[in-house]
Amino acid sequence: MDRARVRALLRDVQAGKVDLPTAFERMRGLPYEDLGFAKVDRHRALRKDFPEVVYCPGKTDEQILRIVRRLSADSRVVLATRAAPATAAAIEKGIPHRVTYHDRARLLVIGSPPKRLSGNIVLATAGTSDLPVAEEAAVTAECMGARVERLYDVGVAGLHRLLENRRVLEGATVVVVVAGMEGALPSVVAGLVSVPVIAVPTSVGYGANFGGLAALLAMMNSCAPGVAVVNIDNGFGAGYLAATINARSRRPRSGTPPRTPR
Secondary structure, three states, X not given: OOHHHHHHHHHHHHOOOOOHHHXXXXXXXXXXXXXXOOEEOOOHHHHHOOOOOEEOOOOOHHHHHHHHHXXXXXXXXXXXXXXXXXXXXXXXXXXXXXXEEEOOOOEEEEEOOOOOOEEEEEEEEOOHHHHHHHHHHXXXXXXXXXXXXXXXXXXXXXHHHHHOOHHHHXXXXXXXXXXXXXXXHHHHHHXXXXXXXXXXXXXXXXXXXXXXXXXXXXXXXXXXXXXXXXXXXXXXXXXXXXXXXXXXXXXXXXXXXXXOOO
């Protein structure tokens, strides 16, 4: 149950539109609901402003369907990551007209993402092969209410492609940089901007890339300050973190106006 629905329910109780037993019944699933094979965290949206996200690998289609049904009963939008096309088809059949499948990102969106997006996350990739991970990050952030501007295929092998977008980078509240191979792009970007840079190593590369380990270590050893690194191919984690930073940067502090991107 998200904060907006809890507030609405409490207002209805205060106004006498809903009695206490009914309100209790609606909230009795908090903080979690035991489905036998999973304990669905229905309280998470209250704590973190976004509901629990379902990781699909290792779960049956029926388990995923039951989990997302319970979560979507309380929240306007629910995400299921790393979903195979067959799983997407099963969920679409079980929850008709409410499911969108982003096949490149392997991401299922159940419900209605926000229509009004705020802030400005810039998402840059080194190459086209990094797009699946990048799109997982972008769609995640958009479902969390952030505006995302994509800069694809701007890797260091052709640095002029990045530099001609310098003003775009400087206007960001946070930059997500997705790169495989040697993983050099986040260091370059972090040397150009004054905002946080979230580096995402991908498993794209030849043998000595070691499935993304080379890029991961390069990003963790960046000499440019302001770089945080998520796990290999973890587009979801990067998108979630970026959206959180974006939301906090636009939330007004007591007595001060909201911060606007430069």
